[in-house]
Amino acid sequence: MSLERYKAKFLFYQGRFQENLILEVSDGTILRAASKEHFKGQTVTDLGHVALLPGTVNTHNHSFQSLVRGFGDDMPFFDWRDQGIYKYSLSLKKEDIYTGALFAFGEMLKHGITTVCDFFYIQDNGNENAKAVIQAAKDLGIRLVLARCFYDWQTGPKRYQEKPKEARARCLELMKEYETDSMVTITPAPHSPHAASREMILAAFQVAQETNSMFHIHVAEARYEVENIQKETGLTPLLYLDRLGVVTNKMVMVHGVWLSDKEIALMASRGVKLSYNPSSNMFLGDGIAPIKKILDQKVTIALGTDGACSNNKTSLFEEMRMAALLQKVHCLDSSVITAEQVFQMGTENGGKVLGLPIGKLEAGYRADFVTVSLDNLELYPLQNLHKNVVYSFSPTTIDEVVVNGKKIFSKGQLLTISEEEIIEKVSQLTRHW
Numbered sequence: 001m002s003l004e005r006y007k008a009k010f011l012f013y014q015g016r017f018q019e020n021l022i023l024e025v026s027d028g029t030i031l032r033a034a035s036k037e038h039f040k041g042q043t044v045t046d047l048g049h050v051a052l053l054p055g056t057v058n059t060h061n062h063s064f065q066s067l068v069r070g071f072g073d074d075m076p077f078f079d080w081r082d083q084g085i086y087k088y089s090l091s092l093k094k095e096d097i098y099t100g101a102l103f104a105f106g107e108m109l110k111h112g113i114t115t116v117c118d119f120f121y122i123q124d125n126g127n128e129n130a131k132a133v134i135q136a137a138k139d140l141g142i143r144l145v146l147a148r149c150f151y152d153w154q155t156g157p158k159r160y161q162e163k164p165k166e167a168r169a170r171c172l173e174l175m176k177e178y179e180t181d182s183m184v185t186i187t188p189a190p191h192s193p194h195a196a197s198r199e200m201i202l203a204a205f206q207v208a209q210e211t212n213s214m215f216h217i218h219v220a221e222a223r224y225e226v227e228n229i230q231k232e233t234g235l236t237p238l239l240y241l242d243r244l245g246v247v248t249n250k251m252v253m254v255h256g257v258w259l260s261d262k263e264i265a266l267m268a269s270r271g272v273k274l275s276y277n278p279s280s281n282m283f284l285g286d287g288i289a290p291i292k293k294i295l296d297q298k299v300t301i302a303l304g305t306d307g308a309c310s311n312n313k314t315s316l317f318e319e320m321r322m323a324a325l326l327q328k329v330h331c332l333d334s335s336v337i338t339a340e341q342v343f344q345m346g347t348e349n350g351g352k353v354l355g356l357p358i359g360k361l362e363a364g365y366r367a368d369f370v371t372v373s374l375d376n377l378e379l380y381p382l383q384n385l386h387k388n389v390v391y392s393f394s395p396t397t398i399d400e401v402v403v404n405g406k407k408i409f410s411k412g413q414l415l416t417i418s419e420e421e422i423i424e425k426v427s428q429l430t431r432h433w
């Protein structure tokens with residue numbers, strides 16, 4: 001059994017940065033955080049003049065989309081989709097999907113993301129493509145939730161499509177294969193009310209029920225989707241999903257930009273959780289999610305970057321800042337949301353939304369953390385560290401990133417797979433695009 005004790009100038013514990021605390025970790029799990037008097041005469045690793053905080057949790061991403069970053073920027077939505085994602089995702093081989101995941105996850109680790117939920121939907125190769133994403137996460141050392149997509153929209157690319165029975169069997173098979181892996185979690189993910197049929201949504205929901213898993217689904221991202229669902233069903237998206245009987249506390253709603261008051265009340269009463277992706281919503285001109293109303297109803301909100309071709313950054317610290325600023329301007333009120341609230345969304349709430357013991361530095365949680373160097377102007381004055389980590393933070397302040405007790409990034413370098421190696425693979429693949 002390994003036993004490590006870490007000392008930092010500040011430790012983020014019980015909702016605030018505190019001095020004179022030691023974090024004790026064994027085999028990737030936090031045993032306790034306690035004052036230094038408890039550890040007299042024991043070996044303690046001094047991390048230096050740093051603040052130690054929980055690793056951030058990215059609750060929504062599509063890793064292969066990093067490869068098409070820049071190809072559809074500043075175009076209308078359908079051109080963005082067709083010129084970027086649709087055009088290039090059709091030719092990606094299994095090893096290219098692996099490269100895309102290394103690229104996305106490597107960049108995230110550099111930015112202090114220790115867990116990512118990758119919503120994955122290129123299923124033409126059975127589970128082989130999904131396994132390439134999982135392998136990339138394992139090779140790098142990032143914690144992964146693979147939201148295994150259920151998609152059968154005939155208008156979309158053929159290689160995304162499956163039959164409900166097929167998707168169910170493959171998802172269960174993948175879940176079984178990784179059920180004892182503490183670094184990988186598989187969850188079913190019906191794509192959306194427009195790209196998954198009623199049968200497909202129900203198939204994914206049943207898998208979630210049978211395996212006691214969460215399930216992820218895009219809901220009400222763009223206004224046209226809401227209008228289309230209304231035309232087809234006479235209902236807004238969440239009320240349509242409720243008619244299918246799938247609106248439960250296992251649902252992780254991704255986006256939720258266009259929600260009625262009735263739908264927000266329904267989310268609260270059923271315990272639906274939200275993955276809020278503010279940069280992506282802005283990048284694609286989708287709109288502004290009614291976060292103030294959702295918060296007032298005490299719905300759990302976490303944050304996501306979404307794919308790197310609709311952001312185009314991959315930093316949860318950036319999403320914290322964007323979430324706060326966007327809501328302040330939306331409500332014309334600078335007090336409507338605080339740095340502390342968005343920090344919680346990017347850490348602890350990420351753990352709640354993904355159903356994992358992550359996002360907090362407390363006994364029983366996984367040892368996923370980030371240190372930021374206090375030798376940086378951006379973080380001063382230090383008495384406002386909690387605010388400054390959200391509002392004036394720069395990724396260059398990140399000193400080390402530890403996932404499951406293992407150091408993955410240190411002093412500007414990825415330690416598992418080098419940045420040079422990833423750059424070479426990405427350049428090779430995209431050279432003639």
Ligand SMILES: [Zn+2]
Nearest residue numbers: 062119218306
């Ligand atoms: Zn998405």
